[in-house]
Amino acid sequence: MIQHILKLIWNRKASNALIIAEVAIAFIVVFSLLALAIRNFNLYQVPLGYDYKDRWRVQASIPGEWDAERDLVTINQLRAALSNLPQVNNVHLLRNPTFKDWAWTSSYDLGDQTISYMGNHIDDGAAENFGMKLLAGRWFGPQDAAQNYTAVLVSNLFVERYFPEQDIIGKNIASDEGEQQLNHRVVGVFEQFRQLGEFSPMIPYTIFRYDLNSKESRHMAGIEIKVNAGTSIQFEEVLMKQLTSIAPNWEFSIRPWEDSRRSQTRGALLPLIVLSIIGGFLILMVAMGLFGVLWQNVTSRTQEIGLRRAIGATANQIQRQVMLELLIVNAIGIICASVLLVQLPLLGVFSELNWSLFAISMLLASVFMLVLSAACAYYPGIVATSLAPAQALHYE
Amino acid sequence: MLKNYILTAWKVFLRRKFFTFINLFGISLTLSVIMVVSTIVENYLYPSGPEQTSGNYRVVERLTLSTEGHSNTYGGRLGYKFIKDNIFRLNSPELVSINTGSFSISLFHKDKKHEKQFRRTDANYWSILKFNFISGRNYTQEEVENGLFVAVVSSDVEQSLFENESAIGQFITVNSQRFQVIGVVENVSAVERNAAADVWVPFTTTPSTEYKQQNMGSWEAILYHSDSSMLSEIHKEYVNLLKNDLILEHSDGMTLAYSGAFSKLENVARGGFGDEYSYDSNVEVLIALMTVSIVAFMLLPSINMINLNVSRILERSSEIGVRKAFGASASQLVLQFIVESILITLAGGVFGVVLSFFLLDIVEQSGLIPYAEFSFNLRIFLWGLLMVLLFGLISGVYPAMKMSRLNPVAALKGGA
Numbered sequence: 108m109i110q111h112i113l114k115l116i117w118n119r120k121a122s123n124a125l126i127i128a129e130v131a132i133a134f135i136v137v138f139s140l141l142a143l144a145i146r147n148f149n150l151y152q153v154p155l156g157y158d159y160k161d162r163w164r165v166q167a168s169i170p171g172e173w174d175a176e177r178d179l180v181t182i183n184q185l186r187a188a189l190s191n192l193p194q195v196n197n198v199h200l201l202r203n204p205t206f207k208d209w210a211w212t213s214s215y216d217l218g219d220q221t222i223s224y225m226g227n228h229i230d231d232g233a234a235e236n237f238g239m240k241l242l243a244g245r246w247f248g249p250q251d252a253a254q255n256y257t258a259v260l261v262s263n264l265f266v267e268r269y270f271p272e273q274d275i276i277g278k279n280i281a282s283d284e285g286e287q288q289l290n291h292r293v294v295g296v297f298e299q300f301r302q303l304g305e306f307s308p309m310i311p312y313t314i315f316r317y318d319l320n321s322k323e324s325r326h327m328a329g330i331e332i333k334v335n336a337g338t339s340i341q342f343e344e345v346l347m348k349q350l351t352s353i354a355p356n357w358e359f360s361i362r363p364w365e366d367s368r369r370s371q372t373r374g375a376l377l378p379l380i381v382l383s384i385i386g387g388f389l390i391l392m393v394a395m396g397l398f399g400v401l402w403q404n405v406t407s408r409t410q411e412i413g414l415r416r417a418i419g420a421t422a423n424q425i426q427r428q429v430m431l432e433l434l435i436v437n438a439i440g441i442i443c444a445s446v447l448l449v450q451l452p453l454l455g456v457f458s459e460l461n462w463s464l465f466a467i468s469m470l471l472a473s474v475f476m477l478v479l480s481a482a483c484a485y486y487p488g489i490v491a492t493s494l495a496p497a498q499a500l501h502y503e
Numbered sequence: 504m505l506k507n508y509i510l511t512a513w514k515v516f517l518r519r520k521f522f523t524f525i526n527l528f529g530i531s532l533t534l535s536v537i538m539v540v541s542t543i544v545e546n547y548l549y550p551s552g553p554e555q556t557s558g559n560y561r562v563v564e565r566l567t568l569s570t571e572g573h574s575n576t577y578g579g580r581l582g583y584k585f586i587k588d589n590i591f592r593l594n595s596p597e598l599v600s601i602n603t604g605s606f607s608i609s610l611f612h613k614d615k616k617h618e619k620q621f622r623r624t625d626a627n628y629w630s631i632l633k634f635n636f637i638s639g640r641n642y643t644q645e646e647v648e649n650g651l652f653v654a655v656v657s658s659d660v661e662q663s664l665f666e667n668e669s670a671i672g673q674f675i676t677v678n679s680q681r682f683q684v685i686g687v688v689e690n691v692s693a694v695e696r697n698a699a700a701d702v703w704v705p706f707t708t709t710p711s712t713e714y715k716q717q718n719m720g721s722w723e724a725i726l727y728h729s730d731s732s733m734l735s736e737i738h739k740e741y742v743n744l745l746k747n748d749l750i751l752e753h754s755d756g757m758t759l760a761y762s763g764a765f766s767k768l769e770n771v772a773r774g775g776f777g778d779e780y781s782y783d784s785n786v787e788v789l790i791a792l793m794t795v796s797i798v799a800f801m802l803l804p805s806i807n808m809i810n811l812n813v814s815r816i817l818e819r820s821s822e823i824g825v826r827k828a829f830g831a832s833a834s835q836l837v838l839q840f841i842v843e844s845i846l847i848t849l850a851g852g853v854f855g856v857v858l859s860f861f862l863l864d865i866v867e868q869s870g871l872i873p874y875a876e877f878s879f880n881l882r883i884f885l886w887g888l889l890m891v892l893l894f895g896l897i898s899g900v901y902p903a904m905k906m907s908r909l910n911p912v913a914a915l916k917g918g919a
Contacts, residue, residue: 121813122810122813122814125806125809125810125813126810128806129803129806129807129810132802132803132806133803136803170710170711170713170714171711171713171716172713172716340616341614341616343609343616344611344614344616347609347678347679348679351678351679355679355710356710356711358678358710359678360606360607360608360609361609377871385536388532389532389803389804391528392525392528392529392532392803392804392807393803393807395525395528395529396525396529396807396808396810396811399521399522399525399811399814400810400811400814403522403811403814403815403818404814406818407814407818
């Protein structure tokens, strides 16, 4: 049966080649859309690792070169003043903001592996209040002040990727200044901290203890406040007055994490939505095209089909032949496209496209295209069997 | 003759309405997507608002500072000090304007918060960019030098803050600084990146003077010349200055600077594909990428249409047979089928244009690109027309050649 159909397809190779090309390109479109969608859905499923509700970021712009001795005094004053406000639950520091495309990445060589990570600084107590989850060890605290090391928290992914099956607690890792300075001591492992939001890739993360009293502390311009639930945005004006009265030379901007999250989500989803709409219409067009071509083919082969019926083929067999023909043409198209697509993970063009994502997208896209073509072949199949054999033989 | 072709085409289209519909659907969809994208790109590259003079200036947006051997690098926008020490020494531009780039601020008025875009500029800014003043005026060189607290606002600010009153003479507070409004301009589409904002004030009103010591910052410089052929000279002079005559103080031991004075398209390319340590924008890569993606996008609809047309050859074989028997040459038949296919693409093109009007309207209304107003001009229309014809030719030629090659005797009998 299959062999016979292959022969039929070969006999009409010119027009089938075009259909195969169309199917192959459509398959690539479906594959890309599915891979994008699945990847983003998977990322969205992973918890952020912190709580963004009712948390506002006060971003300060500090004029001139950072001077820890002078500027930390101001930051401590700001912290104290903000904590005293009745609407404010707690105040903490976070160097790089959440839900912004603004991050600090660093790397160093250790033995034969390159350790690269995204980093941030927070003060004592911030991790608990941000709602982060501790997996091993402890959070850092005042006991880590004035030591010969800087306390560091690392994410679970950091441990899994770079120090698997090792007890990392108490181990010293390098700072960003270079591997010779192994003075960063891991005190705890947290679940994760997805600074760049729900649609960002998973990156090993490290959080350094920010010492509010050390003269070596680096530039810090992010004050995170937790407001009481239901505090309206009008409160921002009160805050602004407080802030500028303490630090008149600094410029401030205040934004709830939720707002940043919303605009970041929109920014991440918008291209996906636009692509899906365009892709959807392209697929619809291909479906209608396949349907039309098949319909036309079946009508032009009425005599051939009549002959088959006359020598005893049932309506079901004819229907099956029409559908099988398209399915096989489709399968050839899918195979052609797969040969091209498999180069992507082989050559490692996109680091995000790993084999499991590739396999699942491939599978779903194949199923989609086969179902689509079966649906397109269904009605032409019925048309093919609708004529009585005697009529069909005479058909011109 | 042409009349006959058109008449035949019309009859063919009506005979199989479903096929006509599939063709029209594919064509209009493809064209409207291409038209929408090219309209946005066109409005970006050839702005009609304040940046209408973009053919006469180049913008320096990015700067990379690095040490010998590139072991330590800062990349980003420019600082005031770098501009003053280097860009102000250029001789070729007729006018140089600097501004801080736009950033969000909150304006409070009658207990309501308005999030707006804010920009500090010099006075030349108003000479180079042609803002459309609804009322009032821009601030002058003298006002900038004296650091007066005056502001120009967009009509959106006037409406949302002062409702029915005129904004002129009113006060707005930005980060606890009070500015008096002296001018109101029409809203500027966010596509015009160097002009867009809601509130413009003199840069000398910055609360602290520390910005004067920074090589990196958020600034950008616009270099203007009334003769557009001089613009490449400006870039050359700037690169030459960076290479041979750079002044770089307080820069953590960094001695190298990479940057360039670029056009709008070049700045996009530099941001997306440019090499950090280069003076070029790599604009060729961007253009190649755009061309490839448009061709790739048109491939699927084209093949779809070729498929449909090829499969319909048989349907028309008796007609072709008759025409051949009466002496029509292959080239005449090819011409006829190409006319047919161009006709249907033109019809699809009309739908496509209408559809893209709707789509652009949706983009404008959605607020994705603040204050966007896409003007639909002749150039885009001609581009669209060219696309339509190209599309018609691509999808028409192969089936037409196939049809014209039919054997007249077989064709008369209805076979292929």
